[in-house]
Amino acid sequence: MSNKQKIKIVSLDSSNLTKNKLNTKNLFSFKEKENKIEAFERQAFLNVISEKLLPSQKEDLVKPTRVYADEKDILAIHWHPEFIPLDIIAQRITNTFPNATNKLIIPTQHNMLMSFNGYSGVEIDCFSPEFNRKIQLLLHFGKIDETKFKKLKLIIDHTFKYRSKQLFELLETLSDKPESVRILKAVENTGVSRSVVDFVRLQAKKLLIMINENIKILPPLAIKNKLVRNYLDEINKFYDERIIDLAQIFVKAVKEIVKSEFDNSYFYNTSEIIYEARLLNAGIIIPHPEQFWPVLLAGYDVDGYEVWNPQSREYTEFLVQVVLEQNKTRKFKARPILVFMGDDTHMGEKSRPMKVRDFFKSEREIGLQPAWEDPEIKKILIRAGYSKERIINEYRSRLDY
Numbered sequence: 001m002s003n004k005q006k007i008k009i010v011s012l013d014s015s016n017l018t019k020n021k022l023n024t025k026n027l028f029s030f031k032e033k034e035n036k037i038e039a040f041e042r043q044a045f046l047n048v049i050s051e052k053l054l055p056s057q058k059e060d061l062v063k064p065t066r067v068y069a070d071e072k073d074i075l076a077i078h079w080h081p082e083f084i085p086l087d088i089i090a091q092r093i094t095n096t097f098p099n100a101t102n103k104l105i106i107p108t109q110h111n112m113l114m115s116f117n118g119y120s121g122v123e124i125d126c127f128s129p130e131f132n133r134k135i136q137l138l139l140h141f142g143k144i145d146e147t148k149f150k151k152l153k154l155i156i157d158h159t160f161k162y163r164s165k166q167l168f169e170l171l172e173t174l175s176d177k178p179e180s181v182r183i184l185k186a187v188e189n190t191g192v193s194r195s196v197v198d199f200v201r202l203q204a205k206k207l208l209i210m211i212n213e214n215i216k217i218l219p220p221l222a223i224k225n226k227l228v229r230n231y232l233d234e235i236n237k238f239y240d241e242r243i244i245d246l247a248q249i250f251v252k253a254v255k256e257i258v259k260s261e262f263d264n265s266y267f268y269n270t271s272e273i274i275y276e277a278r279l280l281n282a283g284i285i286i287p288h289p290e291q292f293w294p295v296l297l298a299g300y301d302v303d304g305y306e307v308w309n310p311q312s313r314e315y316t317e318f319l320v321q322v323v324l325e326q327n328k329t330r331k332f333k334a335r336p337i338l339v340f341m342g343d344d345t346h347m348g349e350k351s352r353p354m355k356v357r358d359f360f361k362s363e364r365e366i367g368l369q370p371a372w373e374d375p376e377i378k379k380i381l382i383r384a385g386y387s388k389e390r391i392i393n394e395y396r397s398r399l400d401y
């Protein structure tokens with residue numbers, strides 16, 4: 001089949017979206033083609049899992065969208081390189097902040113320890129039985145003593161593998177019968193038609209087959225929920241665009257259900273991870289605490305809270321107040337809780353074709369947290385004696401200790 005040729009699934013004007021009025025003549029025959037993978041689908045799959053960058057992509061990646069020539073301080077303690085090489089990222093950061101002199105730049109890949117210029121970090125999933133929630137922690141390290149690191153390394157590896165399982169649970173759910181509880185719930189939440197559900201089910205089955213066929217060459221980072229989204233975007237050109245859009249909405253709804261029902265008890269407990277990390281002199285930050293509010297009352301031994309994140313700007317002032325209150329009554333007065341801001345940049349997003357980029361995610365920039373300059377927030381921070389420069393210096397000295 002040529003690239004240009006589009007498979008018309010069904011014409012999706014509103015009258016055709018209702019179950020009984022489907023124009024069946026245009027329907028892709030699911031039964032016949034069930035599980036038969038077309039060459040263009042194999043190619044789409046290989047494109048999606050590929051970690052290779054074209055020279056033109058590399059050139060684009062080192063070019064920031066804006067240059068901040070006045071910025072002296074770079075705090076970058078929450079960001080995800082994904083599969084983008086660190087030397088390219090380093091170049092981009094330098095180009096973004098050409099005159100910065102005070103820098104603390106530590107990658108925090110999900111459940112994968114990575115090092116950059118003498119510092120290492122990870123964003124790890126863990127489980128808090130005290131309030132029955134999965135949460136995340138940012139762990140940062142200065143020099144790492146490999147001999148002492150074995151146990152935490154095993155914990156991080158286990159977490160990575162266990163978290164990756166969610167993709168299989170998502171694909172199995174999507175491949176399930178249209179009458180299954182989760183599918184029915186997602187249909188109810190989104191209102192998509194049966195043809196969309198059938199289309200997604202077929203694609204999910206094919207993805208499972210292709211994953212199994214390629215399991216030996218599959219990069220570990222590719223095994224995540226986003227694979228489904230990226231694959232659908234990749235086959236977009238072969239189908240009526242509208243069915244892909246609806247498929248994405250449906251997949252997202254199913255993903256939310258799978259995520260919320262994922263068995264969290266196989267994650268390590270938050271307090272256990274904090275204990276192990278402290279043995280290695282880690283710095284520990286709770287990112288986006290508003291995603292799991294009770295964490296503020298758990299009394300965990302941490303260095304700070306992230307009071308601003310691109311996806312949660314709403315509670316910054318409140319969170320700063322919480323930090324100030326907690327410091328008043330804190331036992332370890334010498335090590336107050338610090339205020340952090342994380343940009344949560346996902347670098348892989350910047351290498352995706354413009355058309356399918358998640359605009360809000362691809363806009364993020366490592367080291368860029370405009371809230372530091374917000375007049376309201378700045379007022380509270382100054383009153384509390386906090387500035388970005390002070391936070392960088394204080395946290396660095398804790399990690400270098």
Ligand SMILES: [Zn+2]
Pocket residue numbers: 078079080123344
């Ligand atoms: Zn993150």
